[in-house]
Amino acid sequence: MVDYVINWGRGVDSTAYLVAMLDDPKAHGVDLERTCVITMATGDEWPDSDADAEHYILPLLRDRGVRLVQLARGGQPAAAGIDVLDDSRSPERLIRRGRWSLWDEMEATGTVPQQGGVRKCSIRSKADVGDRWVKPATGGRPFRQMIGFNADEIGRSERDLRENKNPLRTGVYPLIEWGWGRQKCEDFLLERLGVRWKKSYCTFCCFPVSMGAMAAHLDRMRAFPDIAGRVLRLEYTAMRLNPNARLFGRHSLLEKFDPARSEDGPVLEAFAQELASCPWAVYHLRRLLPPSTNDPAAPGEWLRSVRRLRTGRPADLARTVERVGARIGARLEYEELFGSVRAWKRERGQALPVTEEFLVSAPAFAADKEKDVFPKKWARYTGVASTLQLTIKS
Ligand code: SF4
Incomplete structure (x- = not known):
């Protein structure tokens, strides 16, 4: 039976707690038989972080027979569920990814993680995955869940308490109780393990700026x-x-x-x-920011249509964009480093509705995407019923 769940993000804070607790579980009120450490694989952790975690932490878990459950999201839609990558009291290695990873999502949508606001990527690939595993694993009984907020992050622990929707869950924040801030956690790991613990995050994360790192x-x-x-x-x-x-x-x-x-x-x-060495394509992009349905003076939600028109060699595709762009009277824009060309058919203005439309040659990783409502809304706000008519000949 599990009644204590430790969220191990593999970063400095949760690792410091884990090591300190494992040194003397009884003193910390922890029954290891009823404890489970969970960790989520995003698919793009730095290899040196994984290597340190395997080298320094897995042996501690093995020595003490602590159950480590490695989890990952099973796919893009929530209905895809979660994957249990490993569930062991003698874990030998960390598994880097499951069937789906954030990287797959970013490539398929042709985007990068968004700064500001809620970290949706983290919720989808970590918090949500852990919550979905915890529910059946704790069998409808009350449980405690350790989150490694350090003493410099009291606001985050307060938010966690406020937003907890599971009446069976009690969030615990031992590092805050101990008064351990980030520096203390780093110093502890250096002294205890002889290693300066590295930050743990996805290689393509946009937050090193806000972390001052x-x-x-x-x-x-x-x-x-x-x-x-x-x-x-x-x-x-x-x-x-x-x-x-x-x-x-x-x-x-x-x-x-x-x-x-x-x-x-x-x-x-x-x-x-x-x-x-990667495949390239010509894309047709359209973006629309309509007014909000409740307030015509306020912006609604961005809509986007992405269509891949053809694939080929970058130089050939750049010539295609030039040729078609000239034919439709678009403004051509050249990217000098790698020769991509963009042909602006419609450039973004300030007033609502905001619209933009262009052709561009680019690496061919993004998939076609267009919500069902897009054609109707595009026609409504641009007066153009059909998509840009393109005849691209080889
Ligand atoms: S490390 Fe960065 S990119 Fe990865 S889930 Fe967290 S916030 Fe998102």
Whole structure:
């Protein structure tokens, strides 16, 4: 029976708690037989974080026979359920991903994680997955759930308490009770394990800026240039499909690397290699921000239509966009580094409804996407009943 669940995010805070508690479970009021550690695989954790977790923490769990359950979301829709990747009292390794990962979602939608507001990606790939496992595992009985908020994050623990909708769950925040802030957790792990514990997050996360950790993030990218190249390709694709889709709001990841700096060379080479070796396509993009149905002066919700018109070699596709763009009277815009071309048929204005439409050559990872309501709304707000008529000949 499980009545104590420990959410191990593998970062500094939850790891510090886990290690301190495992050193003397009884002193912390923990019965390991009735305890379960859960961890969620997002699919894109940094390899050095996984390696440290496997090297330093899994042996502690094995020695004490603690149950570790590794979970992942089963697919994009909630109906896809969750995957139990491993459930063991002697875990040998961490499993990096399940059937679905956030990366798959970002590539298929041609987007990057959004800064600001609620971290929907984290809720979908971590919090929601854990909640769905906990419910049956605790068998309808009351349980405690440890969340590794540190003493500098009292606001987050208060929000967790406020938003708890499960009357059987009691959230516990031992690091706050102990007065352990981030620095204390780092110092403890360094002293206890002899390692400076690294931040745990997805390689393509947009939050290193708000965590004040951009310099360390870029160093990590330089240490793993292949990963950096893929993340740059993800951002590049998103920005070709939406010029505002930079990873860090007003700043892109790409602009953080300087071709004149020798240590940035491998990252930029890996990025160029990614773009040279991946499939490319011509996309037709339309975006619409209609007025709100309740208040015509206020914006409603963005709608988007993405259609892949043809695939091919980047240079050929760029010529196609030029040719079709000239034919339909679009403004041509050239991306100098890798030769992508955008042909603006309709450029975004300020007033509602906001509309934009263009053709662009870009890496071919985004899938076609258009909500059922889009054609009707587009026709209503643009007066154009049909889509841009394109005849693209080989
Ligand atoms: S680490 Fe970043 S990208 Fe990954 S789930 Fe959390 S907020 Fe989203």
